[in-house]
Amino acid sequence: MELSEVVDFFDTYLRVNEFKEDAVNGLQVEGEEEVEKIVFCVDASMESFVRALEAEANMVFCHHGLIWGGIRRVDGILRKRLKFLLENELSLYSAHLPLDAHREVGNNACLLRLIEVEPEEPFGEYKGYKIGYAGYCDKEFEEILEVLEENFENIGYLKFGKDKVEKVAAISGRGAFAIDEAKRNNVDLLITGEMEHSAYHLAKDNEINVIFIGHYQSETLGLKKLVNLARSELGIEAEFIDIPTGL
Amino acid sequence: MELSEVVDFFDTYLRVNEFKEDAVNGLQVEGEEEVEKIVFCVDASMESFVRALEAEANMVFCHHGLIWGGIRRVDGILRKRLKFLLENELSLYSAHLPLDAHREVGNNACLLRLIEVEPEEPFGEYKGYKIGYAGYCDKEFEEILEVLEENFENIGYLKFGKDKVEKVAAISGRGAFAIDEAKRNNVDLLITGEMEHSAYHLAKDNEINVIFIGHYQSETLGLKKLVNLARSELGIEAEFIDIPTGL
Amino acid sequence: MELSEVVDFFDTYLRVNEFKEDAVNGLQVEGEEEVEKIVFCVDASMESFVRALEAEANMVFCHHGLIWGGIRRVDGILRKRLKFLLENELSLYSAHLPLDAHREVGNNACLLRLIEVEPEEPFGEYKGYKIGYAGYCDKEFEEILEVLEENFENIGYLKFGKDKVEKVAAISGRGAFAIDEAKRNNVDLLITGEMEHSAYHLAKDNEINVIFIGHYQSETLGLKKLVNLARSELGIEAEFIDIPTGL
Amino acid sequence: MELSEVVDFFDTYLRVNEFKEDAVNGLQVEGEEEVEKIVFCVDASMESFVRALEAEANMVFCHHGLIWGGIRRVDGILRKRLKFLLENELSLYSAHLPLDAHREVGNNACLLRLIEVEPEEPFGEYKGYKIGYAGYCDKEFEEILEVLEENFENIGYLKFGKDKVEKVAAISGRGAFAIDEAKRNNVDLLITGEMEHSAYHLAKDNEINVIFIGHYQSETLGLKKLVNLARSELGIEAEFIDIPTGL
Amino acid sequence: MELSEVVDFFDTYLRVNEFKEDAVNGLQVEGEEEVEKIVFCVDASMESFVRALEAEANMVFCHHGLIWGGIRRVDGILRKRLKFLLENELSLYSAHLPLDAHREVGNNACLLRLIEVEPEEPFGEYKGYKIGYAGYCDKEFEEILEVLEENFENIGYLKFGKDKVEKVAAISGRGAFAIDEAKRNNVDLLITGEMEHSAYHLAKDNEINVIFIGHYQSETLGLKKLVNLARSELGIEAEFIDIPTGL
Amino acid sequence: MELSEVVDFFDTYLRVNEFKEDAVNGLQVEGEEEVEKIVFCVDASMESFVRALEAEANMVFCHHGLIWGGIRRVDGILRKRLKFLLENELSLYSAHLPLDAHREVGNNACLLRLIEVEPEEPFGEYKGYKIGYAGYCDKEFEEILEVLEENFENIGYLKFGKDKVEKVAAISGRGAFAIDEAKRNNVDLLITGEMEHSAYHLAKDNEINVIFIGHYQSETLGLKKLVNLARSELGIEAEFIDIPTGL
Known part of the structure; x- marks a missing residue:
């Protein structure tokens, strides 16, 4: 399935344009044009991305993304995370308030x-x-x-x-x-x-x-629902990745 | 000691005018003109106010006050807390960022x-x-x-x-x-x-x-120092009231 | 009649939510839960409050209220006025532009x-x-x-x-x-x-x-109409209190 | 004396640049390059301008000028007033808060x-x-x-x-x-x-x-002082024009 | 035809009120009450105004007007241009984004x-x-x-x-x-x-x-259409004035 | 030389912190920790980056960088450019108004x-x-x-x-x-x-x-001066890359 179709589907279903907030809702980082598998997780962290790659996914769908307010400098862990996504052509899609x-x-x-x-x-x-x-x-x-x-x-x-x-x-x-x-x-x-x-x-x-x-547990419920939705509506492989933070 | 003198002392010592934030730093509620005793506590809650009265204080000095951004309506717990302060002529002084x-x-x-x-x-x-x-x-x-x-x-x-x-x-x-x-x-x-x-x-x-x-414990240190300061610099009775929140 | 019912009635009838201004329209200070009598006056001043009490009212409905932009400190005449309202459990309701x-x-x-x-x-x-x-x-x-x-x-x-x-x-x-x-x-x-x-x-x-x-006379007309409305629609005692300012 | 010299003198003396307000302080309308006489008055009205012309002045110095916040349309009385100034090459200088x-x-x-x-x-x-x-x-x-x-x-x-x-x-x-x-x-x-x-x-x-x-009377005092200042410091003809508004 | 009718016609047809921008859309300068001829041009410059006068027009309709954000001082070329318009009772109407x-x-x-x-x-x-x-x-x-x-x-x-x-x-x-x-x-x-x-x-x-x-050529198309519209809909004389800027 | 030293040198010399604008002045993208060669060019484009790599540089110093106002989405040419920089560990430093x-x-x-x-x-x-x-x-x-x-x-x-x-x-x-x-x-x-x-x-x-x-030619002068400065003050290899845009 084409990336733009996947993005359109979630943009529409979750009505991301109705929410104006610091967090960017929708596609944050563009990866491969073809999407065969999506992993869902709460946080956009290195561990999430590594496990997405191990799971052979092309897209990470998360509740807390990488962009809050607009990136002013690509350095530190943002650089590490962004580099990993771009090198591995992993797309990053985020839904914050729209998913709550x-x-x-x-x-x-x-x-x-x-x-x-x-x-x-x-x-x-x-x-x-x-x-x-x-x-x-x-x-x-x-x-x-x-x-x-x-x-x-x-x-x-x-x-x-x-x-x-x-x-x-x-x-x-x-x-x-x-x-x-x-x-x-x-x-x-x-x-x-x-x-x-x-x-x-x-x-x-x-x-x-x-x-x-x-905090973590309260935000896994919507993502787990989306796993099923991605399978049934998009006919695509989908998986929830569990990385509890202890809070 | 006159209320205005006490207020001036803390305003100057803590340099409250250098901080522009939602929280109001300085005097939030005016009480009795004469201050004989001050109690120091982290939060401006009913329990703090009741214990201030039991301790026969005229002023409550707290880290988290009652006014954040400006009061738009006096109702609910704000009404309960404000009523208690006004009826008992208790002054409320707050120092948020200046105390950090x-x-x-x-x-x-x-x-x-x-x-x-x-x-x-x-x-x-x-x-x-x-x-x-x-x-x-x-x-x-x-x-x-x-x-x-x-x-x-x-x-x-x-x-x-x-x-x-x-x-x-x-x-x-x-x-x-x-x-x-x-x-x-x-x-x-x-x-x-x-x-x-x-x-x-x-x-x-x-x-x-x-x-x-x-959170609570990390914010008691400055208040405890102020107890000593109030005694030595203002020559006034002072006491720390401990109401842990479990966090 | 319950305070919340009275408030809902005026909020709806005067469409207070359609006006965003410095003045707070609607309930400004919460008093007794039961409202048996309302007095209407132009200004929220000590004289208005004292006469409301004498008239055995539970609520003061005024054109110019106490809160303009948000209260940052409770002192001076604001403290005097607020203390009087809270101690006597008088509610204060204000309608500024909605009443014009x-x-x-x-x-x-x-x-x-x-x-x-x-x-x-x-x-x-x-x-x-x-x-x-x-x-x-x-x-x-x-x-x-x-x-x-x-x-x-x-x-x-x-x-x-x-x-x-x-x-x-x-x-x-x-x-x-x-x-x-x-x-x-x-x-x-x-x-x-x-x-x-x-x-x-x-x-x-x-x-x-x-x-x-x-100024004063031009703003009494709407309040006098509301006296009738309160009687007929709410079935409650209502009275206009006249305190001209000479302007 | 050159207009730019007159303007510089008042700009400096009254420190107009220290005040940021809706009213434009300083030169509002540029007239003749040579200034031989200035009239001082409270309000920038047709009567002020006509009398300035009768007095053979080249500049009107007023407390309340023509520009508040920025002109978005030249019509109505603004057009009438501006037309009169431009046709008669009368400069308009205004000092609002700097003069208070x-x-x-x-x-x-x-x-x-x-x-x-x-x-x-x-x-x-x-x-x-x-x-x-x-x-x-x-x-x-x-x-x-x-x-x-x-x-x-x-x-x-x-x-x-x-x-x-x-x-x-x-x-x-x-x-x-x-x-x-x-x-x-x-x-x-x-x-x-x-x-x-x-x-x-x-x-x-x-x-x-x-x-x-x-209102009018309270704002004539500074202007009258400026009449003397213009004579002594600039060596220029100066006159106060009295147009009371009854308030 | 009355100026206010001409203005209403263009305001409505071009829906100028739907655009909030720095440029003032609609009437910028009010001229003669009776409009018999309108000239259309890209820029509000002296050459445009002089040629409008030569063409015996009462109104200049331009894409780039004189007012951007609000006039804070009438001097320099703005004064020259405004003086010319006011003295000759030429109206100035501008449509920026509404015409694009x-x-x-x-x-x-x-x-x-x-x-x-x-x-x-x-x-x-x-x-x-x-x-x-x-x-x-x-x-x-x-x-x-x-x-x-x-x-x-x-x-x-x-x-x-x-x-x-x-x-x-x-x-x-x-x-x-x-x-x-x-x-x-x-x-x-x-x-x-x-x-x-x-x-x-x-x-x-x-x-x-x-x-x-x-730039210039791309913005002449709409104005030329309006020339026809003014003739057919308003029954008024209309003419396009060509002053290319070389860009 | 360490990247942080290079960045500190330019930040200080060009006083980038004195300019608050949409463009990010200073380091925009972090690359290799060690900087041995810097190329200077007007625009942050693919051609600039490719030629920086051919020149074996570790840092691109440009007048027009990649970040204007804050990145809200990494896609299109921004993704292409950022991917190239991150994969090749090229740092990007930009000075806009500070260099003018x-x-x-x-x-x-x-x-x-x-x-x-x-x-x-x-x-x-x-x-x-x-x-x-x-x-x-x-x-x-x-x-x-x-x-x-x-x-x-x-x-x-x-x-x-x-x-x-x-x-x-x-x-x-x-x-x-x-x-x-x-x-x-x-x-x-x-x-x-x-x-x-x-x-x-x-x-x-x-x-x-x-x-x-x-436009292009007017903005090459400062960069050429910086080439010399980098050599003499930092003792580092430096080169100007000329990519005219025809304007």
Whole structure:
């Protein structure tokens, strides 16, 4: 399949043009004209690229790409990474907010469906976009925590709210910024990725529950969905590469 | 002592006017005209304010204040916190970047001195300011780690660089953004507060060491120095209030 | 009635989200959860708040609120005013441009209807919005002046245009900035609130008529309409509080 | 004298390059190369230009010029005014903030000296500049009011502060914006030009005195000083043209 | 015909309000109220104005007007040009990007039609607007060059692409900035006005053909169309004034 | 010699940090750590890079680099060029405005010295910087033209000013934007690189002389000086690569 076709497919499906952010969404580095296999991973790092090559892929599709705001100098690890991609004719495609926010394959929509909650309302304003979702249920906090613990390792939480959860919201990655918005919208539980210092008093003074499933883990859900999509819609080989960062 | 004198003293000593950032540095909320006791704490939360009142203080001096960018609406926890301050005539003074960056009482200068390194070069560009320091030494990585483990709990680290440390830099709070700058300046070890997802591949691909002593803990050092300063320079009662957030 | 319901009603009716300005439109300070009475006044001052309390209101609805651009420090009269509101659990709601520009209850639509002119065209570009109206008639300048003098005190005027008025425009508050626009749109008479120095030569060189009914008086019309609306639509007690400033 | 010499003299003396504002300070319209007479007036209006011509002047020096922000279209009264200037080869020179703020000939320095107060501290932050002055004295409010009433017509005032005036500040034109700053700096009396609606509650809640000597009158003082300066320093004919606007 | 009617006609037909740029589109200088004849020319220069007067026109319609970004000082040649217009009551109307981009009378649409290519796709992003067009054909490069050489003098070209042209794009004036966009859109030949240094390597490394018909000549096409339009639609005298600049 | 030493030398000598522009000044692409030979050329194109490799250089020093504003996508010719540099470990260093403006080796200082005029005054404001120079002499226009014709090919000129040249200014590259500034500063002759359409009427209505020596040629002077400097100051092999673009 031609690179431009692959790029068009993801650009359209993920609606990357609707997001204006520092991260470049879409093709970041152009590689071989023919794409036979794509690997999906969270971060654009040397280990990802080496394993992409070992897997005989022509394209790396990642959540965190190489270009944030525009490259002003090609040196250090950027040079090392870019050199590796260009020499091996590996394309790099990145989807940051478009992958968080997508209603079907987005990290947050998937996270809610995992605990059997339908993503009903866009939620979590970040740089002008709603990147997560909220939905309704009738569950115990403990019940939800259990399901998440079965699926993810090293979960943390702040239990400052009610035992009963009637509204739950999800923001992948670092989502503690949305605690105030959660409170204003009567969310009882916010599920996010990375724990952070500022979350503690925000949750406590707002009397709200927060569960942290890890930054890395929270951002693998959408990519895994895309593996299937690439196979079924593009008829192309696809594989998820797992490189946990411990956070 | 008059409030305006206390404010003038800290404004001058910490040079708060040199920092233009979202956080308001200096007096954020005006309380009683007479100040007899100041409590110092990391975060401006309800627990901090309640304990300030119990300690019979007239002013809360914190690293993270209540005003970021300008208040557009007084509601939710902001209303709760502001109401408490105003009703009890508690002043709130905040020093964010000025307290990270100060050469004497700054969090980062203190952190380096703790491991017996002199803070020689300003380091860590954040929103146009150098907020940390770097210095030279001739130590083993393990040796430094040991000293830090004696002083702080729950330390984490990424050991991707050399065993021998000849240059070390410190950035309190969330400092992983400075890994690239550390590499460019031949820093062998970066000490910072909060671990974060993006640090992993940055450290790995840059082959550099990073130690995380916790966001909260990394920001208590400057405040503790200020307790002594308030006593000796202002001749006023002063106390540090410890409310760890677990991060 | 719940505060959030009252806020939603005014937010929707006045379409406050359509106006991006320094002034915060909508709820500025959150008070008691239950609203039983609202007082309406032009300015958010201590006298307004004291009289609101005397009137046993739970909410002050004003044209000029407390927050312009974002609060960077709570001190001086802002502290005095905010403390009073928070201690007495008085909510503060403000509508600035939305109240000038509204087609039904807006100050300018009401002003034109007072002299029996239908507000047909949006008029008076201010920070990107048309905040007033213009309409057509067939009247003498003197005739209009007379009606206004029956309704307002201390009226001033600049009579540099025609005796016959076929088109008239209204801009409450300080509206002399719109004299050029008035001329370009063949307006024969501009009615506004506050007289100002720069109006003189603008009106003279443009050969146009201007009547000044006072800043305060020109901004009471919309509020008085809202008193009725609150009673009929919300079924709540409502009262206009008159505190003229002499201008 | 050559136009460029006249322009250089005023540019240097008034330090017009230090002020970046919407108003263009310095030469706005170039006229005859030779300047034999200059008229000084507050506003750049048709009446000013006609009287300049009658006075056989080659240049109009005004406080409020024709260019605010940059001309986007030459039509209406701008066209009429510009046409008159160009056809009659009249130069137009304007000094807005530089004339308010000047320590020798500035409107505010002159105003304070009129009531026998030395302009000691720059005061009145406007768009990043201090445009007025404050000074110290030991006078009764009534005493100062009397001197001003001898010099100006139609004076107004808000007497919400102390009878005794120990610190007084002056801001020509519309200066009510500086009431808060006056309060913070322990000013007992603010003298300014134009009365405005928003001054009332600001003065009242701040418990401060304000005297309004009229916008026009407050801005004639600096110009009259410049008449003398032009005669003595440039050796050129100079004349003040008085066109009061009633405000 | 009244000036305001003429202005309204062109404003609407050319949709000048859709373009926000430094150049002022629409009426720049207001002249006589009655318009009997319009001359059209590329540049607003003294020679254009003198010849407009000789032709007994009341309005000059040009592609490059006098106002770019807003006039801050009326001196030098701007003063000379403005004085001439105002004294002779000549109106000046300017259409910059609206005239490049127009689908009927635009310079680029006309240029493509000249070589018998239908302007199908908007092309050439400049300050947020597509100002040119691209279309499809099946021609030899030499064939197109020949047609252009019959119509224009002093043509230059860079022949780094294919002999066969299947897609061609046009950008009047200085259009070499669009070479990259041309390559990305599979354009085989870009026709533009002014040759420039930076075009050489862009064209060479992109292996694309570029023909330069001269800045001036490329911008006469739309104006000549407007001459006819003014006659037929406005029923007014109209004339094109040719003042080539040699480029 | 180490790359970082070479970079430091040019950064310091050319004072690249004083210029904030879209173009990145300084190292753009990092290559081999050891630099043995540098080639200097005007443009960063494939031909330049291929010839640098043939010349066995480790670094390309150019006036027009690859990065303008920040790279948002690595594709097309940027990918081709970057791949070539990275694969061959060629460093790319660029100096844009710093090389135009330098008092010793700058293009414009060198150009004036070529016609035996001392570069006395910084001249030619471009994005906030003076990038050229002006100086005084007592020569005929024809005399200067002759010297330039001996040194450069294909010279053009606009002779609208005096025969006698007493002040001359130089702006390399595209410098016609400076014609107005030249007139205001009594420059009789402006020497620049690239002829452009807009220069014609500017020069004519300003009655000033302009000579165009070609964009490419005007920007080779500084680079040739740097060849000598690299040899003498760095003790390194250096060579100028000539790739004229015909403009």
